[in-house]
Amino acid sequence: MSNETVFVKILDKEYQVACPREERQALVESAQLLDERMKAIRGTGAVIGLERIAVMAALNLSHELLQAKNASHAGGSAASQSDLLRLNDKLDRALNHNAG
Template sequence: MSERATEPVTVQILGKDYRIACPEDERSALVASADLLDRRMKEIRDTGKVVGGDRIAVMAALNLTHELLAMKGRQARTEERMQQLRQRIDAALARQQDRETAG
């Protein structure tokens, strides 16, 4: 199996440039991720409550991770609800088919 070709991409986070090797088909996702991280870190920095790049990065990572886990929880609940609705629909269709067969 061959490796996908990667090209370095330069992103800027809190005014610092970072060169990251990235497959071409993931470039836009990487840039979007870096932009989001940069915005979040600037928001945290601008509150003045957190000082230092490392601490700002950790707070941004914690906030983004919390949001990701909350979204996954909502998605799991939605999928569970959809499964319940599918089961109810299947049961209703089976009852209807039984009535049509019996009638």
């Protein structure tokens, strides 16, 4: 199990990441998903700054992961789009409040 260097691009910036060879594809797919999410958040114009965009994307992805995990344990469905939008709005307000 040897590590290899993988280059991924997120928000037009290239990052060099070491990972086990057998996890390369998962890393590339994860980086692509993160890049898509961050571009979508940046595209709204509501969040400014790379750090805030990254935090918003991480919080959204974490929320989705927890919802999916809870749903698989409870046998229910994943979070609805409206739940995610409400969470996103709440996080936006909190971040904007802390910036001011």
